[in-house]
Amino acid sequence: MPVTTADKRAAFRKMHESGCFILPNPFDVGSAKALQHLGFKALASSSAGFAWTIGRADSRVTVDDVCQHLAALCRAVDLPVNADFEGGFAVQPEGVAANVARAVQTGVAGLSIEDSTGDKDKPLYDRALAVERIKAARTAIGDSGTLLVGRCEAYLWGVADLKLVIDRLTAYAEAGADCLYAPGLKTREDIAAVVKAVAPRPFNLLIGASGLSLAEAADLGVRRISVGGSLARSAWAGFMRAAKEMAEKGTFAELASGYPGAELNKMFG
Template identity: 45%
Template sequence: MARPMATTQQQKYQSFKALHENENAFVMPNPWDAGSAIILEQTGFNALATTSAGYAFGAGQRDSSGVVTRADILANAGAVVQATSLPVSADLEDGFGLAPDICHETISLAIQVGLVGGSIEDASSDADTPILPLDIAVERIKAAASAAHGQPFMLTARAENYLWDKPDLADTIRRLQAFDQAGADVLYAPGLDNLDDIRTLCAAVDKPVNVVMGLQNALFSVAQLAEVGVKRISVGGSFARAAYGALIRAATEVIEHGTFTYARDAIPDHDINQMMSAEKRASRT
């Protein structure tokens, strides 16, 4: 069935919000640039999210807090927004600053570039104390939510315990519940790799839950995740890593064997040119 194109930011927001209210779970993949966004839209997804990791790799940088700037991330996100008719959310890392007013400003700037969603995490960028104290994390989410209030924007709050070797489900749930009360629209605890834990988390909160797939220890299906209560599934930097994996395999074949059989799996030049053509993109419905 043809999908109506969402043209304005408000229309994209309404489409994005409706996906979270649907009884089914949906997959929101993560393009790392305009070209990958175009391909993912034409593949049939209904919403997209940027990936700070994928962007960093494309820029020749490590995926590490503080390596790429807020201006870099928002410029990349704006290019993705302009390339597609789909709703786009963004990985806004830690809000690009500890102070709540910086998080507020980051959300305001995100709305200005056309994003209809974005995430703020509670990681501290300090290896010694990698997770922010809960009271500070909550104030940052409150500030971000105040910037989003009344705007076409869904705020996602991320509890990062599991990405920093702190697999504390009780604390993660406590944090997400506090972020819910602080005004977050979507709750997210990346790194959970146990279906029973995901089920417990989903049952303990009142807002839609996002999980990330594509990590080596989490290979559950959409159906499995939907059954335990997940509403939204992203893939983080894993699509970008899959693309770079294909590049490495092709390059290794040429260097080590002097052959070019990788080309059998490459998308034909005609097909990708068609996908990128302005005429093809304008005809999408």
């Protein structure tokens, strides 16, 4: 029986009710299918991972690019897909709302809206505007069942102010965010404090090259774990090692460490 978009959205919401799960980030259709093959129950797109596949830097893609990518991911797998929708590709709330409505039409089961401006001199939108942007996204989602994630980007932009993060995340929850996310948190104490502050809303934790295990995050009350562009960077690491060896040495030893083609054909067959 085909899995419908409504099925995916309902399943995704159910996953946020208890426990802790890994929400890995594919960067294209092939990696999404591979993650489904490995048994993951939901996926999240990666703005950086996708951008690199089309030869662009992170945050240098258009809303058209991203919506096409999201639609392709949703068609490719039977799993719920949470969209990394950056800052909604607009500054003003009405623009965010229009773009969120487009994202919902791709079939995503969830999407996140960030509060970063991209300006290192003023990295975060004013609090009031940031809240209005979340409210606009909530209105645009309507009764579709798509889950809204409110993100505070303070730590990623060097604003290591836990009080500010908690204040913003709780405001985003009041504005309609179903799940909260503050990438860049490092210590158990900070993570536990945010989890407690946003409860009963679920909290998403970003884990990259190091950090807590699934069990350790669960003990802190984290509901879901994503890895951002880390899987994409891991894939690029193997590619660049082999390509640099060929370019610089004229040798091919790194190619021996590639994943077996027969296994890939079997997985995608």
